[in-house]
Amino acid sequence: MKNNLLLIITFLIFLSCNGKYNQQESLPKYGLLWKITGNGIQSPSYLFGTFHEQGGMSVLDSIQSFDSIFISTDQFICEMDLRNAVKLLTKKKDSKSNSYLKPWPNADSTYVNLLTDKQKSILDSAINKDESLRIIREWNLRPVQALSFIKYQSQKNAKINKFPSKDNSYYDSVRTIILDVYLQQQANKYNMNIEELDSMEEFQKLNDSINSRLPTMSYKSEVEFMIYSIQNYQKIDSLQKEYINKLLTLYLQQDIALIGQQQKEVNRHNNMIMSFLGNENFIEIQEKMLIDERNNFWMKKITNLIIDNSCFIAVGAGHLGGEKGLINQLRNLNYSVVSVEKTKK
Structure with a gap:
């Protein structure tokens, strides 16, 4: 009896492990451009993984059918219209709003009474590099x-801020443009309807929700880390570039299985203070909200958008792969999702 029970348990464990193995084997590994058909949709739609930094444009050279597929669709779907994204980042908050004061220990806490004279001088040296950074004090x-x-503003008002008008013939020198910007330019060029997966209000709500989960910590520690980061910007920036270059390499290889892992390394670097304070829990929560929860939210919109229209859906490549990635979620809803041009090592 005991032997029979042991055999049953062993068999059940084998089935469980085998199921997990098969599930992992079926998850997408390579490819950035995917064709969506089936499940009653009228015409094919396409899902494409973008790269939110410079360098991603080069991948288009390895996808020969990209242009013909892009112009064959009726509607361009993106995370957020980048003009709205810039507005969200640069929009001045209502002076009566206290949303940015909530995290402070007291309502009247300011940099004036929180920083030492030396720290104020260091902060001023960073702010004075760009007058617009004085908004930090205003907010x-x-x-x-x-x-x-x-960090955002110090990127020399990155090229993401420069958006040619719809009629501007800016399409000849595109290799240094961020891929997301180029795709929106092309959508405008071909008079495609543009839909957002995140509206300004929705993304602001998400951002506020993430910020509300910032752990309670010493404001002295926060200030010291901020000053340390300003003083060691070059070293930190060099490490950031190293992580981004690794991510770009994986992207150009169209390795969506490893892109997600490398993206986590980038996120951890961007959250150095949390790692420094040993608060990995916040980083995990942030990653879940920015990737998994947005994927779940986007799926509701995507399935409605592709019913009657041929859509070209462009989202960060980190949203494609994995069990909770958009490809696997679409497949679980009985859509056929097939790589258009699969890259092999």
């Missing part, structure tokens, strides 16, 4: 939030 951002804003 009275929490130190970790201010640091993120400094």
Whole structure:
């Protein structure tokens, strides 16, 4: 009897392990452009993984059918219209709003009474590089939030801020353009309807929700980390570029299985203060909200959008792979999702 019971348990464990193995084997590994058909949709739609940094444009050279597929669709679907994304990042908050004051220990806490004279001088040296950074003081951002804003603005007002008008013939020199920007330019060029998966309001709500989960910590620690980051910008920036270059290499190889893993390394670097304070839990929550929960939310929109229209859906490549990725979720809903041009090592 005991032997029979042992055999049954062993067999059940084998089935469980084998199921997990097969599930992992069926998950997508390579490919950035995927064709969506079946499940009653009228015409094929396409799912494409983008790269939110410079360098991603080169991948188009390895996807020969890209242009013909793009112009064959009626509607362009993106995470957010990038003009709205820039507005969201640069929009001045209502001076009466106290949303950015909530994290402070007291309602009247400011950089003036929180920083030492030396720290104020260091912060001023960073702010004075760009007058627009004075908005940090106007918003009275929490130190970790201010640091993120400094990083964003310090990228020489990155080219993402430069959007040619619909009629501007800017399409000849595109290799240095961020891929997401280029795709929206092309959508405008071909008079495609553009739909967002995240509206400004929805993304702001998500961002506020993430910020509300920032762990309670010493504001002294936050300030010290902010000052450390300003003083060691070159070293930190060099490491950031190293991580991004690794991510770009995987992207150009169309290795969506490993892109997600490398993206986590980038996220952990961007959350150095959380790692420094030993708070890995916040990083995991942030990753879940930015990837998994957005995927779940987007799926509701995507399935409605592709019913009657041929759509070209462009999202960060990190949203494609994995069990909770868009490809696997579409397949679980009985759509056929097949790589258009599969890259092999």
